[in-house]
Amino acid sequence: MKKKAGPLFYIFLVVFVFFIMFPFLWMLISSVKPLTELFGDKAFTPYTSDPTLKSYISVFVDYPFLRYLWNSAVVSTITTVYTVLVASFAAYAIARLNFRGKTVILGLVLSVTMFPQIATISPIYIFLKNLGLTNSYLGLIIPYTTFTLPLSIWLLVTFFRKIPSDLEEAAKIDGATLMQTYWKVIMPLAVPGMFTTAILVFIAAWNEFLFALTINTEEKYKTVPIGIAMFQGQFTIPWGEIAAATVVVTVPLVIMVLVFQRRIVSGLTSGSVKE
Amino acid sequence: MKNGGINGQNDLEVSKKNPQLSKLKKEPKQKKAFSESKAGYLLIAPAMILIFLVAVWPVLQSFYFSLFDLRLNNPTKSEVHLSYNVDLERYLNNYPFLVSAIDNEVREGNAAKELENVKTQLKTIDEKLQKDADVKTKYSAVNDKLMNFEQPGADIRMVEVERDIAEDYLKTTDSVLASLKKVTKETKLSQEDKVIGLAAGLKDSIIKPNFIGLKHYKDNLSETRMWKALGNTMTFTVISVAVELILGLAIALLINKAFFGRGLIRASILIPWAIPTAVSALMWKFLYDGQNGIIAKIFEDVGLVDKMSNLLVTDTGAMFAVIFTDVWKTTPYMSLLILAGLQTIPSSLYEASAIDGAGKWKQFTTITLPLLKSSILVALLFRTLDAFRVFDLIYVLTGGGPANSTETISILAYKVMFSQTNFGEGSALAVIVFLCVAIISMLYIKFLGKDLLNDGRGN
Structure with missing residues (x-):
């Protein structure tokens, strides 16, 4: 069905992209509008004659937004590095080694990815509270394992299976031990797959909401999603600042997506498409 | 499976040519298969343990919690209790002071007869509590800590008691509170509020089991x-x-x-x-x-x-x-x-x-x-x-x-x-x-x- 695209098709594409991007564009416009133009008649004009960076300055000066960004970065990075490492061993074993109960284990991993977070939160909360780990980085890294580890195993298994087994066999014949084969033969080939997995796991950890909301309630340890969501005050909502903060978190994301789009797509679709 | 298949085929070819050689080859192969599955379990172990600890276990615990009347803001219900427990810290912060307050009142000649009666009731239940060896050791440990103005640890603070003792305890404390209230109505005590407060505190020292079965599900x-x-x-x-x-x-x-x-x-x-x-x-x-x-x-x-x-x-x-x-x-x-x-x-x-x-x-x-x-x-x-x-x-x-x-x-x-x-x-x-x-x-x-x-x- 590879057909050439006509001009109508491109018009459709433009409309489609516009629909998807419209909210972001509107946030971008709103973020540079002066406060008075966010309300009343001027709220609906798609431009401003008097652009200002006041909202951006306020986000960083009046709110601990940098702190939120830092917290999110620390938690997501540590979670990603350690889960992908632990998962890579398990995924290698499941994809490559013969032992009993593999299918059952993979089934368990898949079913854990389907666990609703709310069903694990009360014991995890009480556990972390008793250990004094609420309001700490570890307090988020531990519960984030619930969804990042099964996700990583699931993705990595598909990637490992795609690596041709000839090389491994050659290494075995040459007398390499299992660990040598893993580190010297498999790992270099698996790096792209692991990188893709890491991107997806990082995004999942960066976006997590429920655990972050309940476990780290102190301002000092809030992550970006919670921080932005809590911008809403009791009586007024600072829309200018919210718009600016949204732009601040979206821009790096857009860059990342543009750079890594192929990888992300291959990761997203690898578990679901049979080739 | 694929490499197993290939090896198997090779073995087959070899065995056709030389049955003895195939026998020789078989042994290390089996050993290899064994070590391969061992390595497999070893490699998945960390991930499986983590998944069990952070995902499977909490879900099971959620189910367990759902069978209890568990409320974090209520100190008597903030943990799951399958059986009756005595909060010894609370008990020992009330019992000795109640006894000495009663002694005080008796010395001052206020409603001596009724108060002596209450005191005997209290002594009896205290002895009954201490009959249990576990209770007795924790009892004195907590008492020592409190004497030194230290906070007793969670491991000794709570002690499990048998159901009939607990029921006896509740009955006694109820009757103690009732008779003290009666006494205060009839005669003026010098430290009325203190006595009543201590008696009420004593009554709350027992923690009832908060197991309620499927009630939450029924309610929901x-x-x-x-x-x-x-x-x-x-x-x-x-x-x-x-x-x-x-x-x-x-x-x-x-x-x-x-x-x-x-x-x-x-x-x-x-x-x-x-x-x-x-x-x-x-x-x-x-x-x-x-x-x-x-x-x-x-x-x-x-x-x-x-x-x-x-x-x-x-x-x-x-x-x-x-x-x-x-x-x-x-x-x-x-x-x-x-x-x-x-x-x-x-x-x-x-x-x-x-x-x-x-x-x-x-x-x-x-x-x-x-x-x-x-x-x-x-x-x-x-x-x-x-x-x-x-x-x-x-x-x-x-x-x-x-x-x-x-x-x-x-x-x-x-x-x-x-x-x-x-x-x-x-x-x-x-x-x-x-x-x-x-x-x-x-x-x-x-x-x-x-x-x-x-x-x-x-x-």
Whole structure:
């Protein structure tokens, strides 16, 4: 069905992209509008004659937004590095080694990815509270394992299976031990797959909401999603600042997506498409 | 399996030529297989232990918690107690002082007879408590700590007591409190409030078991709020997933061709998916705003809502807004998954059917849909579960309002747990979510068959 695209098709594409991007564009416009133009008649004009960076300055000066960004970065990075490492061993074993109960284990991993977070939160909360780990980085890294580890195993298994087994066999014949084969033969080939997995796991950890909301309630340890969501005050909502903060978190994301789009797509679709 | 097969074949060839050699070869091979499975278990062990500790165990514990009247803000119910316990710290902060206060009153000649009687009752129950060896050791340990003005540790503070002793204790403390109240009515004591306060404190030193069985489930299942939340969750899930599937399929079919700027399209598809849901929910809250929201105004202009300020304050308006946002955020993702499935269909199939004179629609129903079945089902499975578990979108956009009209079961469970600090009932709701999710996945997996887990190598 590879057909050439006509001009109508491109018009459709433009409309489609516009629909998807419209909210972001509107946030971008709103973020540079002066406060008075966010309300009343001027709220609906798609431009401003008097652009200002006041909202951006306020986000960083009046709110601990940098702190939120830092917290999110620390938690997501540590979670990603350690889960992908632990998962890579398990995924290698499941994809490559013969032992009993593999299918059952993979089934368990898949079913854990389907666990609703709310069903694990009360014991995890009480556990972390008793250990004094609420309001700490570890307090988020531990519960984030619930969804990042099964996700990583699931993705990595598909990637490992795609690596041709000839090389491994050659290494075995040459007398390499299992660990040598893993580190010297498999790992270099698996790096792209692991990188893709890491991107997806990082995004999942960066976006997590429920655990972050309940476990780290102190301002000092809030992550970006919670921080932005809590911008809403009791009586007024600072829309200018919210718009600016949204732009601040979206821009790096857009860059990342543009750079890594192929990888992300291959990761997203690898578990679901049979080739 | 593949390498096993190859080796097996080699062995077979070798054994044909030289039976002795094959015997020699077999032994190390078996050893290797053994060490391979051992290595396999070793490699998966850390991940499995972690998954068990952070995911499986908490779910089991949630179920366990749901059988108790567990409330974090109530010190006598903040932990699960299967049996009667005595809070020794509390007991020893009341009992000796009550006895000496009574002695004081007796010395001053206030209602001596009744008070002596009360004192005997107290002494008897104290002796009864200390009969148990475990109680006795912890009793004196706590007493020592309190004497030195130290905080007794959690391990010695609470002690389990037998049911009949506990009932005896409750009976005694009840009667002590009653007789003391009677005494204070008839005669004036010098330290009336202190005596009554200490007696009441003594009564509260016993912690009743808070095991209540399936009561939370019974209560929840007869509560309209739970059913409404479940209904809202269903409405949200069914409508949003159905719309996402149809739109996603249409978009995937449309963009499944070679065109200029594919990368750009792919990137713009990924952005709504990649942005934190909480951030996109807040963004849409701004766009839906009753006074200044541009989308709300557009909806009013095209007649979707009669007044833009009604969008987030009416039941249907709010549900529509929530679903619309979810559709915006996940349709692109859905179309991406379906597109990946489409690209695995060989174009030769279409060419052959075109030669046979099949029309576009016929091709769609006889080639595209059947071959897409498994990708669509997988996409649907993940989307349905995500939609059923929805939390952050609704929490930020509407908070479950107006009047609980967008409150989903996860939101309700969260509110019961963290706003009402009723962890027992909240856990019961969480278990209900878990069971629903399990049922949904089982239904899908029945349709999908073993496709999902099969690794294509016959293992």
